[in-house]
Amino acid sequence: MKNYAIGGVEVVSQILANKFYDEGHKVTFVAFEKPPELLTNELNKGIVIHVLDLPLYSESNVLKLKDIIIENNIDIIINQWGLPFEPTLLAFNAKKGTSVKYISVQHNVPNNNDRLVKVKTSIANSRGFNKYLLKIKKKAIQFITAKSMHYVYFRSDAYILLSQSFIPIFKKFINLKHCNKLEVITNPITIDDKNFNYSESEKRREVIYVGRLDHNQKRVSRIIESWGLIESNNPDWKLTLIGDGPEKSNIISQIKDLNLRNVTIEGFQNPKEYYKRSSILLLTSEYEGFPLVIAECMHFGVVPIVYGSYPAVYDIIRSEFDGIIVSPDENGFNSKLMAENLEKVMKHQNLLQEMAKNAIHTSKRFSVDKIYNLWLNLFERVINQK
Incomplete structure (x- = not known):
């Protein structure tokens, strides 16, 4: 290697x-x-x-x-x-x-x-x-x-x-x-827990991102932009970024400029405990191969909401069944469309729970x-x- x-x-x-x-x-x-x-x-x-x-x-x-x-x-x-x-x-x-x-x-x-x-x-x-x-x-x-x-x-x-x-x-x-x-x-799946049992009561109102903080591939700024459109309407939800990288200082500045209060950056951590407690994964990469984080989060009943900019994501997620794929529009990434899909899942607990259970079943393929x-x-x- x-x-x-x-x-x-x-x-x-x-x-x-x-x-x-x-x-x-x-x-x-x-x-x-x-x-x-x-x-x-x-x-x-x-x-x-x-x-x-x-x-x-x-x-x-x-x-x-x-x-x-x-x-x-x-x-x-x-x-x-x-x-x-x-x-x-x-x-x-x-x-x-x-x-x-x-x-x-x-x-x-x-x-x-x-x-x-x-x-x-x-x-x-x-x-x-x-x-x-x-x-x-x-x-x-x-x-x-x-x-x-x-x-x-x-x-x-x-x-x-x-x-x-x-x-x-x-x-x-x-x-x-x-x-x-x-x-x-x-x-x-590289993070597994055969003893994990999904429990709705143990899930927090938390959206997570897991990965490098970079612009060229991961485009984490898109996550902040989308979150900024809905944070004030959902004060009981929080966004947690688990990772580090060259874009960190720019992300911090973006959070301050948008006056966001419910966003934290945790740095590089073993994401297992975050998977266990969180409800939604947000991923807005410009390109990927086969992103491990999607299948891993699904194993723990975390619903993936993903920008569909790369073909492999359509092999992993059945949109509206075990997650949501937000496809590019004529201009590429649309932060408003991403925010609407994210908020839809956040506000409808029955939909969130149904997708979470479906995601767990899907993850067994990996x-x-x-x-x-x-x-x-x-x-x-x-x-x-x-």
């Missing part, structure tokens, strides 16, 4: 690694940064982590990875960084002369990423010759990204997408005619056990294929 910081990919990797290990598989991690204790403390102590050197590809890393493969009798490498070609080039050379199979995972919607969103935003805010140059830059980024994915796909024995809806997007983006290597395996079985079936097929 790219590194071993605290993020969705790393947490998913840790959860699956522990499950694989508990089921009798030998698991080894390879990363390019030393892992923080917050994650390694959750990793089974029998799982060894190896840290390679930067830059990603070097003859030294090839030799080190080859030694790891041989010493640990590795059968399958899972590349959790399915976009750039360097990790695949490294693994491809390290596994030469072995029967090791190689599986890559793309954790985002294939035709969008941080760099593309940034340049699209710059284009929207530019004029004249500068706008023309930015459009050229956008095409260059798209071309390089597609070529890199193309390289990784054809050197993998299987290539994992997180949503069925990503298959046509991926095929078009990299100009792929035959997709016999494509597989769809969603991320599992249990670790179910996702593990999908991986296990894939392992068997990949190992046995010629």
Whole structure:
């Protein structure tokens, strides 16, 4: 994997690694940064982590990875960084002369990423010759990204997408005619509590956001803007932001400018206790792959109200049944429409409770056990294929 910081990919990797290990598989991690204790403390102590050197590809890393493969009798490498070609080039050379199979995972919607969103935003805010140059830059980024994915796909024995809806997007983006290597395996719920029992009386009138405080992807300012339209009409409700990030100071300023009184920022926390007590999750991201927070909150009977800017959300939520998807209008995000949908659920407790119970049932599709079985079936097929 790219590194071993605290993020969705790393947490998913840790959860699956522990499950694989508990089921009798030998698991080894390879990363390019030393892992923080917050994650390694959750990793089974029998799982060894190896840290390679930067830059990603070097003859030294090839030799080190080859030694790891041989010493640990590795059968399958899972590349959790399915976009750039360097990790695949490294693994491809390290596994030469072995029967090791190689599986890559793309954790985002294939035709969008941080760099593309940034340049699209710059284009929207530019004029004249500068706008023309930015459009050229956008095409260059798209071309390089597609070529890199193309390289990784054809050197993998299987290539994992997180949503069925990503298959046509991926095929078009990299100009792929035959997709016999494509597989769809969603991320599992990473925060689980098999002893949790939904109780209406224990739920507070609280709306939560869980994630990074950033502008480019998460667009937390949209949450504050939407909340500002309804807070005064709902003084018994509160909004809690669980997370931190580069946009925090701007969010604090926005809260002050709107004179909002029922908003708190908790910083990075284990969200489990917030899931147990809160009633609604609000998510207004500009793009996502498969957002873990949606399935996790549903497990605890938290109703997700989500901006439908990415296709995977339609695979998770049945709008008006176990949550609400607010689709983009002709101008994109509409804070008034988001606020109206949020307030509708806040004001109708019967609707909220019905959706919460439906959400709990839906979340079972993303249990670790179910996702593990999908991986296990894939392992068997990949190992046995010629």
